Amino acid sequence: MTRSDRSAEEVKARVEEYWDGRADSFDDDSQHGIHGDEQREAWLSVLREWTGDPPQRTLDVGCGTGVISLLLAQVGHDVTGVDVSTEMLEQAREKARAVDHSLExxxxxxxxxxxxxxxxxxxxxxxxxxxxxxxxxxxxxxxRVVEPGGRILLVEGHWDFPEPFEGYEEIHDDLPLYDGRPPEELAAFLTDAGLENVEHDPLMDAVFWGQEPNYEQYVMVGDVPR
Incomplete structure:
Protein backbone atom coordinates (compact mmCIF):
# COMPACT_ATOMS: atom_id res chain seq x y z
CA MET A 1 0.00 0.00 0.00
CA THR A 2 1.44 3.36 -1.02
CA ARG A 3 0.04 6.51 0.52
CA SER A 4 -0.73 9.43 -1.77
CA ASP A 5 0.14 13.09 -1.26
CA ARG A 6 -3.35 13.85 0.06
CA SER A 7 -3.51 15.36 3.52
CA ALA A 8 -5.40 13.59 6.28
CA GLU A 9 -8.02 16.34 6.11
CA GLU A 10 -8.57 15.73 2.41
CA VAL A 11 -9.00 12.01 3.04
CA LYS A 12 -11.42 12.66 5.88
CA ALA A 13 -13.46 14.97 3.64
CA ARG A 14 -13.76 12.15 1.08
CA VAL A 15 -14.80 9.72 3.81
CA GLU A 16 -17.40 12.18 5.11
CA GLU A 17 -18.79 12.69 1.61
CA TYR A 18 -19.04 8.94 1.07
CA TRP A 19 -20.94 8.23 4.29
CA ASP A 20 -23.22 11.25 3.86
CA GLY A 21 -24.26 9.64 0.58
CA ARG A 22 -24.93 6.30 2.27
CA ALA A 23 -27.04 7.66 5.13
CA ASP A 24 -30.53 7.22 3.67
CA SER A 25 -30.02 3.57 2.72
CA PHE A 26 -27.44 2.40 5.26
CA ASP A 27 -29.85 0.65 7.61
CA ASP A 28 -31.59 -1.18 4.77
CA ASP A 29 -28.69 -3.63 4.61
CA SER A 30 -29.12 -6.44 7.15
CA GLN A 31 -25.38 -6.33 7.80
CA HIS A 32 -25.70 -2.75 9.03
CA GLY A 33 -29.16 -2.19 10.48
CA ILE A 34 -31.20 -4.30 12.88
CA HIS A 35 -33.86 -6.40 11.16
CA GLY A 36 -35.90 -8.42 13.61
CA ASP A 37 -35.94 -9.43 17.26
CA GLU A 38 -33.50 -12.33 16.87
CA GLN A 39 -30.81 -10.09 15.41
CA ARG A 40 -31.44 -7.45 18.06
CA GLU A 41 -31.20 -9.94 20.90
CA ALA A 42 -27.96 -11.37 19.50
CA TRP A 43 -26.31 -7.96 19.53
CA LEU A 44 -27.70 -7.09 22.95
CA SER A 45 -26.23 -10.33 24.30
CA VAL A 46 -22.77 -9.44 22.96
CA LEU A 47 -22.92 -5.93 24.35
CA ARG A 48 -24.11 -7.09 27.76
CA GLU A 49 -21.26 -9.60 27.91
CA TRP A 50 -18.44 -7.26 26.91
CA THR A 51 -19.37 -3.75 28.10
CA GLY A 52 -19.67 -4.21 31.85
CA ASP A 53 -22.47 -3.43 34.27
CA PRO A 54 -24.68 -0.50 33.26
CA PRO A 55 -24.87 2.38 33.41
CA GLN A 56 -21.48 3.18 31.91
CA ARG A 57 -20.66 6.62 30.54
CA THR A 58 -20.21 5.57 26.91
CA LEU A 59 -18.87 7.25 23.79
CA ASP A 60 -19.84 5.50 20.53
CA VAL A 61 -17.28 6.77 18.01
CA GLY A 62 -18.16 6.57 14.33
CA CYS A 63 -21.73 5.91 15.45
CA GLY A 64 -23.22 6.35 11.98
CA THR A 65 -26.99 5.95 12.09
CA GLY A 66 -26.84 5.04 15.77
CA VAL A 67 -27.30 1.28 15.47
CA ILE A 68 -24.88 0.40 18.26
CA SER A 69 -25.65 3.58 20.22
CA LEU A 70 -29.30 2.62 20.52
CA LEU A 71 -28.45 -0.94 21.52
CA LEU A 72 -26.07 0.34 24.18
CA ALA A 73 -28.82 2.60 25.51
CA GLN A 74 -31.18 -0.38 25.59
CA VAL A 75 -28.61 -2.27 27.67
CA GLY A 76 -28.74 0.65 30.09
CA HIS A 77 -25.65 2.71 29.31
CA ASP A 78 -25.50 6.52 29.16
CA VAL A 79 -24.53 7.04 25.52
CA THR A 80 -23.09 9.84 23.42
CA GLY A 81 -22.60 9.17 19.71
CA VAL A 82 -20.02 10.96 17.54
CA ASP A 83 -19.62 10.79 13.78
CA VAL A 84 -18.05 12.80 10.98
CA SER A 85 -21.17 12.46 8.80
CA THR A 86 -23.93 14.95 9.55
CA GLU A 87 -26.38 12.98 7.40
CA MET A 88 -25.73 9.79 9.35
CA LEU A 89 -26.22 11.68 12.60
CA GLU A 90 -29.60 13.00 11.47
CA GLN A 91 -30.72 9.41 10.87
CA ALA A 92 -29.48 8.50 14.36
CA ARG A 93 -31.39 11.35 15.98
CA GLU A 94 -34.60 10.41 14.18
CA LYS A 95 -34.33 6.80 15.36
CA ALA A 96 -33.64 7.89 18.95
CA ARG A 97 -36.70 10.13 18.92
CA ALA A 98 -38.84 7.31 17.53
CA VAL A 99 -38.02 5.00 20.44
CA ASP A 100 -37.90 7.77 23.06
CA HIS A 101 -34.29 7.13 24.07
CA SER A 102 -32.33 10.02 25.52
CA LEU A 103 -29.04 9.96 23.61
CA GLU A 104 -26.78 12.77 22.50
CA ARG A 144 -7.23 9.96 26.55
CA VAL A 145 -11.01 10.27 26.86
CA VAL A 146 -11.53 6.91 28.62
CA GLU A 147 -10.70 6.90 32.30
CA PRO A 148 -8.02 4.56 33.69
CA GLY A 149 -9.50 1.09 34.04
CA GLY A 150 -12.12 1.85 31.38
CA ARG A 151 -12.71 -0.23 28.30
CA ILE A 152 -12.49 0.17 24.54
CA LEU A 153 -14.69 -2.17 22.48
CA LEU A 154 -14.42 -2.53 18.72
CA VAL A 155 -16.46 -4.60 16.27
CA GLU A 156 -14.17 -5.16 13.31
CA GLY A 157 -13.39 -7.56 10.51
CA HIS A 158 -10.93 -8.60 7.86
CA TRP A 159 -11.68 -8.73 4.15
CA ASP A 160 -9.39 -9.03 1.17
CA PHE A 161 -11.55 -8.17 -1.80
CA PRO A 162 -9.78 -7.80 -5.16
CA GLU A 163 -11.13 -4.28 -5.73
CA PRO A 164 -11.64 -1.39 -3.29
CA PHE A 165 -15.11 -0.49 -2.17
CA GLU A 166 -17.00 1.83 -4.49
CA GLY A 167 -16.28 5.34 -3.27
CA TYR A 168 -12.93 4.36 -1.78
CA GLU A 169 -11.07 3.79 -5.06
CA GLU A 170 -8.99 6.96 -4.76
CA ILE A 171 -8.33 6.97 -1.02
CA HIS A 172 -7.98 3.35 0.11
CA ASP A 173 -4.18 3.60 -0.09
CA ASP A 174 -4.35 6.48 2.39
CA LEU A 175 -5.98 4.28 5.03
CA PRO A 176 -3.39 2.12 6.84
CA LEU A 177 -5.95 -0.40 8.11
CA TYR A 178 -8.07 -0.53 4.96
CA ASP A 179 -9.25 -4.13 4.35
CA GLY A 180 -9.46 -4.54 8.12
CA ARG A 181 -7.09 -6.89 9.91
CA PRO A 182 -7.18 -10.45 11.23
CA PRO A 183 -8.02 -10.30 14.94
CA GLU A 184 -4.53 -11.31 16.02
CA GLU A 185 -3.03 -8.39 14.09
CA LEU A 186 -5.51 -5.84 15.43
CA ALA A 187 -4.95 -7.18 18.95
CA ALA A 188 -1.22 -6.61 18.54
CA PHE A 189 -1.87 -3.12 17.13
CA LEU A 190 -4.02 -2.17 20.14
CA THR A 191 -1.53 -3.66 22.59
CA ASP A 192 1.29 -1.68 20.99
CA ALA A 193 -0.94 1.40 21.32
CA GLY A 194 -1.07 0.86 25.09
CA LEU A 195 -4.22 -1.13 25.79
CA GLU A 196 -4.11 -3.99 28.26
CA ASN A 197 -5.94 -7.33 28.50
CA VAL A 198 -6.81 -7.26 24.81
CA GLU A 199 -9.04 -10.17 23.80
CA HIS A 200 -11.45 -11.01 21.01
CA ASP A 201 -14.30 -13.31 20.09
CA PRO A 202 -15.70 -14.25 16.67
CA LEU A 203 -19.00 -12.88 15.39
CA MET A 204 -19.52 -15.37 12.58
CA ASP A 205 -23.07 -16.48 13.29
CA ALA A 206 -25.43 -15.38 10.52
CA VAL A 207 -27.85 -13.98 13.09
CA PHE A 208 -25.59 -10.93 13.63
CA TRP A 209 -25.52 -9.98 9.96
CA GLY A 210 -28.78 -11.31 8.55
CA GLN A 211 -26.79 -13.67 6.33
CA GLU A 212 -23.65 -15.78 6.45
CA PRO A 213 -20.74 -13.33 6.69
CA ASN A 214 -18.43 -13.37 3.69
CA TYR A 215 -15.40 -12.27 5.66
CA GLU A 216 -14.05 -12.59 9.20
CA GLN A 217 -15.96 -10.59 11.83
CA TYR A 218 -15.20 -10.26 15.53
CA VAL A 219 -15.57 -8.22 18.70
CA MET A 220 -12.40 -7.01 20.43
CA VAL A 221 -11.93 -5.34 23.81
CA GLY A 222 -9.00 -3.81 25.63
CA ASP A 223 -8.60 -1.94 28.90
CA VAL A 224 -7.06 1.47 29.48
CA PRO A 225 -4.21 1.09 32.00
CA ARG A 226 -4.89 2.26 35.54
Whole structure:
Protein backbone atom coordinates (compact mmCIF):
# COMPACT_ATOMS: atom_id res chain seq x y z
CA MET A 1 0.00 0.00 0.00
CA THR A 2 1.44 3.36 -1.02
CA ARG A 3 0.04 6.51 0.52
CA SER A 4 -0.73 9.43 -1.77
CA ASP A 5 0.14 13.09 -1.26
CA ARG A 6 -3.35 13.85 0.06
CA SER A 7 -3.51 15.36 3.52
CA ALA A 8 -5.40 13.59 6.28
CA GLU A 9 -8.02 16.34 6.11
CA GLU A 10 -8.57 15.73 2.41
CA VAL A 11 -9.00 12.01 3.04
CA LYS A 12 -11.42 12.66 5.88
CA ALA A 13 -13.46 14.97 3.64
CA ARG A 14 -13.76 12.15 1.08
CA VAL A 15 -14.80 9.72 3.81
CA GLU A 16 -17.40 12.18 5.11
CA GLU A 17 -18.79 12.69 1.61
CA TYR A 18 -19.04 8.94 1.07
CA TRP A 19 -20.94 8.23 4.29
CA ASP A 20 -23.22 11.25 3.86
CA GLY A 21 -24.26 9.64 0.58
CA ARG A 22 -24.93 6.30 2.27
CA ALA A 23 -27.04 7.66 5.13
CA ASP A 24 -30.53 7.22 3.67
CA SER A 25 -30.02 3.57 2.72
CA PHE A 26 -27.44 2.40 5.26
CA ASP A 27 -29.85 0.65 7.61
CA ASP A 28 -31.59 -1.18 4.77
CA ASP A 29 -28.69 -3.63 4.61
CA SER A 30 -29.12 -6.44 7.15
CA GLN A 31 -25.38 -6.33 7.80
CA HIS A 32 -25.70 -2.75 9.03
CA GLY A 33 -29.16 -2.19 10.48
CA ILE A 34 -31.20 -4.30 12.88
CA HIS A 35 -33.86 -6.40 11.16
CA GLY A 36 -35.90 -8.42 13.61
CA ASP A 37 -35.94 -9.43 17.26
CA GLU A 38 -33.50 -12.33 16.87
CA GLN A 39 -30.81 -10.09 15.41
CA ARG A 40 -31.44 -7.45 18.06
CA GLU A 41 -31.20 -9.94 20.90
CA ALA A 42 -27.96 -11.37 19.50
CA TRP A 43 -26.31 -7.96 19.53
CA LEU A 44 -27.70 -7.09 22.95
CA SER A 45 -26.23 -10.33 24.30
CA VAL A 46 -22.77 -9.44 22.96
CA LEU A 47 -22.92 -5.93 24.35
CA ARG A 48 -24.11 -7.09 27.76
CA GLU A 49 -21.26 -9.60 27.91
CA TRP A 50 -18.44 -7.26 26.91
CA THR A 51 -19.37 -3.75 28.10
CA GLY A 52 -19.67 -4.21 31.85
CA ASP A 53 -22.47 -3.43 34.27
CA PRO A 54 -24.68 -0.50 33.26
CA PRO A 55 -24.87 2.38 33.41
CA GLN A 56 -21.48 3.18 31.91
CA ARG A 57 -20.66 6.62 30.54
CA THR A 58 -20.21 5.57 26.91
CA LEU A 59 -18.87 7.25 23.79
CA ASP A 60 -19.84 5.50 20.53
CA VAL A 61 -17.28 6.77 18.01
CA GLY A 62 -18.16 6.57 14.33
CA CYS A 63 -21.73 5.91 15.45
CA GLY A 64 -23.22 6.35 11.98
CA THR A 65 -26.99 5.95 12.09
CA GLY A 66 -26.84 5.04 15.77
CA VAL A 67 -27.30 1.28 15.47
CA ILE A 68 -24.88 0.40 18.26
CA SER A 69 -25.65 3.58 20.22
CA LEU A 70 -29.30 2.62 20.52
CA LEU A 71 -28.45 -0.94 21.52
CA LEU A 72 -26.07 0.34 24.18
CA ALA A 73 -28.82 2.60 25.51
CA GLN A 74 -31.18 -0.38 25.59
CA VAL A 75 -28.61 -2.27 27.67
CA GLY A 76 -28.74 0.65 30.09
CA HIS A 77 -25.65 2.71 29.31
CA ASP A 78 -25.50 6.52 29.16
CA VAL A 79 -24.53 7.04 25.52
CA THR A 80 -23.09 9.84 23.42
CA GLY A 81 -22.60 9.17 19.71
CA VAL A 82 -20.02 10.96 17.54
CA ASP A 83 -19.62 10.79 13.78
CA VAL A 84 -18.05 12.80 10.98
CA SER A 85 -21.17 12.46 8.80
CA THR A 86 -23.93 14.95 9.55
CA GLU A 87 -26.38 12.98 7.40
CA MET A 88 -25.73 9.79 9.35
CA LEU A 89 -26.22 11.68 12.60
CA GLU A 90 -29.60 13.00 11.47
CA GLN A 91 -30.72 9.41 10.87
CA ALA A 92 -29.48 8.50 14.36
CA ARG A 93 -31.39 11.35 15.98
CA GLU A 94 -34.60 10.41 14.18
CA LYS A 95 -34.33 6.80 15.36
CA ALA A 96 -33.64 7.89 18.95
CA ARG A 97 -36.70 10.13 18.92
CA ALA A 98 -38.84 7.31 17.53
CA VAL A 99 -38.02 5.00 20.44
CA ASP A 100 -37.90 7.77 23.06
CA HIS A 101 -34.29 7.13 24.07
CA SER A 102 -32.33 10.02 25.52
CA LEU A 103 -29.04 9.96 23.61
CA GLU A 104 -26.78 12.77 22.50
CA UNK A 105 -25.41 12.74 18.95
CA UNK A 106 -22.86 15.24 17.73
CA UNK A 107 -20.39 15.79 14.93
CA UNK A 108 -16.85 14.79 15.74
CA UNK A 109 -13.53 13.49 14.44
CA UNK A 110 -12.51 10.08 15.79
CA UNK A 111 -8.87 11.17 15.69
CA UNK A 112 -9.44 14.47 17.54
CA UNK A 113 -12.34 14.31 19.95
CA UNK A 114 -13.79 17.41 21.57
CA UNK A 115 -14.04 15.65 24.93
CA UNK A 116 -12.31 16.17 28.30
CA UNK A 117 -9.73 13.71 29.55
CA UNK A 118 -11.06 10.64 31.39
CA UNK A 119 -14.69 11.56 30.68
CA UNK A 120 -15.96 8.09 29.73
CA UNK A 121 -15.88 4.60 31.17
CA UNK A 122 -16.49 2.87 27.84
CA UNK A 123 -15.74 3.70 24.21
CA UNK A 124 -17.16 1.70 21.32
CA UNK A 125 -16.71 1.67 17.56
CA UNK A 126 -18.11 -0.62 14.88
CA UNK A 127 -16.31 -0.99 11.55
CA UNK A 128 -14.55 2.33 12.13
CA UNK A 129 -10.81 1.92 12.44
CA UNK A 130 -10.30 0.92 8.80
CA UNK A 131 -11.73 4.29 7.68
CA UNK A 132 -9.13 6.38 9.54
CA UNK A 133 -6.02 7.91 7.95
CA UNK A 134 -4.24 7.93 11.33
CA UNK A 135 -5.47 4.97 13.41
CA UNK A 136 -2.58 5.19 15.89
CA UNK A 137 -3.56 8.79 16.63
CA UNK A 138 -7.16 7.69 17.07
CA UNK A 139 -6.34 5.00 19.65
CA UNK A 140 -4.24 7.47 21.65
CA UNK A 141 -7.18 9.86 21.58
CA UNK A 142 -9.56 7.12 22.69
CA UNK A 143 -7.25 6.28 25.59
CA ARG A 144 -7.23 9.96 26.55
CA VAL A 145 -11.01 10.27 26.86
CA VAL A 146 -11.53 6.91 28.62
CA GLU A 147 -10.70 6.90 32.30
CA PRO A 148 -8.02 4.56 33.69
CA GLY A 149 -9.50 1.09 34.04
CA GLY A 150 -12.12 1.85 31.38
CA ARG A 151 -12.71 -0.23 28.30
CA ILE A 152 -12.49 0.17 24.54
CA LEU A 153 -14.69 -2.17 22.48
CA LEU A 154 -14.42 -2.53 18.72
CA VAL A 155 -16.46 -4.60 16.27
CA GLU A 156 -14.17 -5.16 13.31
CA GLY A 157 -13.39 -7.56 10.51
CA HIS A 158 -10.93 -8.60 7.86
CA TRP A 159 -11.68 -8.73 4.15
CA ASP A 160 -9.39 -9.03 1.17
CA PHE A 161 -11.55 -8.17 -1.80
CA PRO A 162 -9.78 -7.80 -5.16
CA GLU A 163 -11.13 -4.28 -5.73
CA PRO A 164 -11.64 -1.39 -3.29
CA PHE A 165 -15.11 -0.49 -2.17
CA GLU A 166 -17.00 1.83 -4.49
CA GLY A 167 -16.28 5.34 -3.27
CA TYR A 168 -12.93 4.36 -1.78
CA GLU A 169 -11.07 3.79 -5.06
CA GLU A 170 -8.99 6.96 -4.76
CA ILE A 171 -8.33 6.97 -1.02
CA HIS A 172 -7.98 3.35 0.11
CA ASP A 173 -4.18 3.60 -0.09
CA ASP A 174 -4.35 6.48 2.39
CA LEU A 175 -5.98 4.28 5.03
CA PRO A 176 -3.39 2.12 6.84
CA LEU A 177 -5.95 -0.40 8.11
CA TYR A 178 -8.07 -0.53 4.96
CA ASP A 179 -9.25 -4.13 4.35
CA GLY A 180 -9.46 -4.54 8.12
CA ARG A 181 -7.09 -6.89 9.91
CA PRO A 182 -7.18 -10.45 11.23
CA PRO A 183 -8.02 -10.30 14.94
CA GLU A 184 -4.53 -11.31 16.02
CA GLU A 185 -3.03 -8.39 14.09
CA LEU A 186 -5.51 -5.84 15.43
CA ALA A 187 -4.95 -7.18 18.95
CA ALA A 188 -1.22 -6.61 18.54
CA PHE A 189 -1.87 -3.12 17.13
CA LEU A 190 -4.02 -2.17 20.14
CA THR A 191 -1.53 -3.66 22.59
CA ASP A 192 1.29 -1.68 20.99
CA ALA A 193 -0.94 1.40 21.32
CA GLY A 194 -1.07 0.86 25.09
CA LEU A 195 -4.22 -1.13 25.79
CA GLU A 196 -4.11 -3.99 28.26
CA ASN A 197 -5.94 -7.33 28.50
CA VAL A 198 -6.81 -7.26 24.81
CA GLU A 199 -9.04 -10.17 23.80
CA HIS A 200 -11.45 -11.01 21.01
CA ASP A 201 -14.30 -13.31 20.09
CA PRO A 202 -15.70 -14.25 16.67
CA LEU A 203 -19.00 -12.88 15.39
CA MET A 204 -19.52 -15.37 12.58
CA ASP A 205 -23.07 -16.48 13.29
CA ALA A 206 -25.43 -15.38 10.52
CA VAL A 207 -27.85 -13.98 13.09
CA PHE A 208 -25.59 -10.93 13.63
CA TRP A 209 -25.52 -9.98 9.96
CA GLY A 210 -28.78 -11.31 8.55
CA GLN A 211 -26.79 -13.67 6.33
CA GLU A 212 -23.65 -15.78 6.45
CA PRO A 213 -20.74 -13.33 6.69
CA ASN A 214 -18.43 -13.37 3.69
CA TYR A 215 -15.40 -12.27 5.66
CA GLU A 216 -14.05 -12.59 9.20
CA GLN A 217 -15.96 -10.59 11.83
CA TYR A 218 -15.20 -10.26 15.53
CA VAL A 219 -15.57 -8.22 18.70
CA MET A 220 -12.40 -7.01 20.43
CA VAL A 221 -11.93 -5.34 23.81
CA GLY A 222 -9.00 -3.81 25.63
CA ASP A 223 -8.60 -1.94 28.90
CA VAL A 224 -7.06 1.47 29.48
CA PRO A 225 -4.21 1.09 32.00
CA ARG A 226 -4.89 2.26 35.54
Missing amino acids: FRTGDAESLDEPDDSYELLTGRHLIWTLPNPETAVREWR
